[in-house]
Amino acid sequence: MSSPYALEIxxxxxxxxxxxxxxxxxxxxxxxxxxxxxxxxxxxxxTLRMVAGLLQPDxxxxxxxxxxxxxxxxxxKRKIAWVSDEPMIYDKLTPLEYLEFVSGLWAVDPREAxxxxxxxxxxxxxxxxxxxxxxxxxxxxxxxxALAGALVHEPQLIILDEPLTGLDAGSAxxxxxxxxxxxxxxTTIIMTTHILEVAERMAERIGVIAEGRLVAEGxxxxxxxxxxxxxxxxxxxxxxxxxxxxxxxxxxxxxx
Amino acid sequence: xxxxxxxSAASAAFAANANSIRWYASHEARxxxxxxxxxxxxxxxxxxxxxxTIIAGFVIxxxxxxxxxxxxxxxxxxxxxxxxxxxxxGFAVMLGSLMFSQAIESVTRAYYARSxxxxxxxxxxxxxxxxxxxxxILSVQTTVFAxxxxxxxxxxxxxxxxxRWFSAYLVIMALGGFATSAAVMLTLLLFRTVGPxxxxxxxxxxxxxxxxxxxxxxxxxxxxxxxxxxRLALFTSADTIEAAPALDSxxxxxxxxxxxxxxxxxFLCAASLISLILVISYSTRRFADDAxxxxxxxxxxxxxxxxxxxxxxxxxxxxxxxKEWDLLKRDPWLLSQSLQQLLxxxxxxxxxxxxxxxxxGIYYVVIPVIVMAAGQLAGGLSxxxxxxxxxxxxxxxxxxxxxxxxxxxxxxxxxIVGLVSAPFLIALMFFSPRAALCLAVGTLxxxxxxxxxxxxxRSQANRSLFRRRQxxxxxxxxxxxxxxxxxxxxxxxxxxxxxxxxxxxxxxxIVMGVAWLLRPQGQG
Numbered sequence: 001m002s003s004p005y006a007l008e009i010x011x012x013x014x015x016x017x018x019x020x021x022x023x024x025x026x027x028x029x030x031x032x033x034x035x036x037x038x039x040x041x042x043x044x045x046x047t048l049r050m051v052a053g054l055l056q057p058d059x060x061x062x063x064x065x066x067x068x069x070x071x072x073x074x075x076x077k078r079k080i081a082w083v084s085d086e087p088m089i090y091d092k093l094t095p096l097e098y099l100e101f102v103s104g105l106w107a108v109d110p111r112e113a114x115x116x117x118x119x120x121x122x123x124x125x126x127x128x129x130x131x132x133x134x135x136x137x138x139x140x141x142x143x144x145x146a147l148a149g150a151l152v153h154e155p156q157l158i159i160l161d162e163p164l165t166g167l168d169a170g171s172a173x174x175x176x177x178x179x180x181x182x183x184x185x186x187t188t189i190i191m192t193t194h195i196l197e198v199a200e201r202m203a204e205r206i207g208v209i210a211e212g213r214l215v216a217e218g219x220x221x222x223x224x225x226x227x228x229x230x231x232x233x234x235x236x237x238x239x240x241x242x243x244x245x246x247x248x249x250x251x252x253x254x255x256x
Numbered sequence: 257x258x259x260x261x262x263x264s265a266a267s268a269a270f271a272a273n274a275n276s277i278r279w280y281a282s283h284e285a286r287x288x289x290x291x292x293x294x295x296x297x298x299x300x301x302x303x304x305x306x307x308x309t310i311i312a313g314f315v316i317x318x319x320x321x322x323x324x325x326x327x328x329x330x331x332x333x334x335x336x337x338x339x340x341x342x343x344x345x346g347f348a349v350m351l352g353s354l355m356f357s358q359a360i361e362s363v364t365r366a367y368y369a370r371s372x373x374x375x376x377x378x379x380x381x382x383x384x385x386x387x388x389x390x391x392x393i394l395s396v397q398t399t400v401f402a403x404x405x406x407x408x409x410x411x412x413x414x415x416x417x418x419x420r421w422f423s424a425y426l427v428i429m430a431l432g433g434f435a436t437s438a439a440v441m442l443t444l445l446l447f448r449t450v451g452p453x454x455x456x457x458x459x460x461x462x463x464x465x466x467x468x469x470x471x472x473x474x475x476x477x478x479x480x481x482x483x484x485x486x487r488l489a490l491f492t493s494a495d496t497i498e499a500a501p502a503l504d505s506x507x508x509x510x511x512x513x514x515x516x517x518x519x520x521x522x523f524l525c526a527a528s529l530i531s532l533i534l535v536i537s538y539s540t541r542r543f544a545d546d547a548x549x550x551x552x553x554x555x556x557x558x559x560x561x562x563x564x565x566x567x568x569x570x571x572x573x574x575x576x577x578x579k580e581w582d583l584l585k586r587d588p589w590l591l592s593q594s595l596q597q598l599l600x601x602x603x604x605x606x607x608x609x610x611x612x613x614x615x616x617g618i619y620y621v622v623i624p625v626i627v628m629a630a631g632q633l634a635g636g637l638s639x640x641x642x643x644x645x646x647x648x649x650x651x652x653x654x655x656x657x658x659x660x661x662x663x664x665x666x667x668x669x670x671x672i673v674g675l676v677s678a679p680f681l682i683a684l685m686f687f688s689p690r691a692a693l694c695l696a697v698g699t700l701x702x703x704x705x706x707x708x709x710x711x712x713x714r715s716q717a718n719r720s721l722f723r724r725r726q727x728x729x730x731x732x733x734x735x736x737x738x739x740x741x742x743x744x745x746x747x748x749x750x751x752x753x754x755x756x757x758x759x760x761x762x763x764x765x766i767v768m769g770v771a772w773l774l775r776p777q778g779q780g
Contacts, residue, residue: 088648102650
């Protein structure tokens, strides 16, 4: 079933000690670069982990390009790549061996996988280290290997949770360039970040999540108009949205 | 804002003691105590009463066992003859080798574990005092373990034969001092000769060989000289006693010390203390430099490899199996830890060789030992592949069903166990096809059960925690061991008659049932 949405989340709920995601509705268009922002503990990572199949929702529905995650998780996962802020790679494998393994998991033809892998390691500046084990790599290099792993099977939807945390300026630039080039080729990207400047410059649409709900969504210009500051930065807009949401919640709880 | 009186008092005490030996000692003691408490209670303080009861029951049981074991000797009284001195010396060497093995492991961990070394070495405080305390505590920890092992024997002898036997505790402490000194010196020697990159692995291998080696050597000698399979057979043999040095030989002085000879005891304790002080004083001077040299080595890059292109692999099972084997192959430390128990296969191998064609008695020893080792190996490897998955999020987000992934991982484990067991199985087929069949069935069942238990109790963990894997689930560890023992005994009895295996198979089934009932929620 074809769907205009790369990701469609309906009434998603997940609680731990308290509700982490609370009736979230979210739609991301195919080929879009979407930034998901929110204060600490807002439910961003929990939401994305549920989309990646790493957490089971309490209720609600998640569809990836029309495939319901609950009904056919393997088909949905075929279209997704997940990159977390703590890159989980194998210390004892080299980047190329890691990419060969990931390609095997996604059943990519070995010749095609090899071509893509060689391109990716060069593109990400990993060429000189392609046959060294990842154990001695810096955080930035590990993150680049993880990103290469996410790209090697050419997913339709890439989900990144704080991918730029701990990267130096050069590495962050390389990662951003790779992501933008993928969006140009039609890949959908959903990214959480605390670096608001990155969201402001890269994302086509921005969603703000607070207390497990989507409290604002739109292009940067739309969000700026909403908060009423013509020359406001995304940081000011973001803080304004979050603070007004807190005030609304406080008034609501007082009224209750 | 002024600090509270309590905070001010604590701050004053902190400032007064900071960076002193006493301050470091209390810091280390607190860490050890909390580590021990969390190990015992597993995060549930109410468990202390239960654990204490179990420990008390075990200690009482061990004392009663020793009384039963020594009932004849206790009735007649124990004389300081060659047989007694030989037995005590053998026991001391056994304990000493165990302590040395444990000390090597602890010392290398102190150099390589980076938990707080970066903090300590980057602080302006002099770390030498801390390392003095840390090495001393290593010695105490090593000794406490041996004291606990020996305490039922020493207590029973002390209370029921002669109080002079209590001096054996001091002998064990002295041995602990020697063992720690030797372990530190060995580690430093390895640092200087093979370099920090290889020291840990070589030290681990030496630790494994020393720990198991002495006991295996005793068994091997007993087998070679036709004195049975018992570890103590060599010490009780008339030939050995006859060949042992005279009673006035210097070689007996540790044994004499254990039996209460004052001068021997003083000499032994003084020598141990002096060696420990000298070694601590020498090693801690360079500890910081040596510890710094290990920084980053745990993440070694390995040799630069040549790219040979991606290989065509037949299915997801092959992809996962290859990954598991590559990771194991490239982690010599983990491999040595996993294969450590295979050292115990040396003796059944020797038994087969020595007793070729001499009746069926040896099969009752060979079959269970191999089945047991296979079960334990399967359990360890299953934990590594299933729970110790370093990139679990990658695997969980891949378009492959959990069942396929777990099956492929189990296949990787079964293949390795099969490869290890195969030579014994093939050799046994030439001796007795029936014994080979029993061994094959027992090995298969023990392996299957170990893998299944690890599947039920899987939890995300780092591979480097392999040695502490039993901490995550004691139920899994105990049921894995019990089931391996049951299948080992079952396979041996099945060699006599197939029907004898039935009750043990039923018991194994019950243990598996209990393990399944107690499995963490959400595990299938």
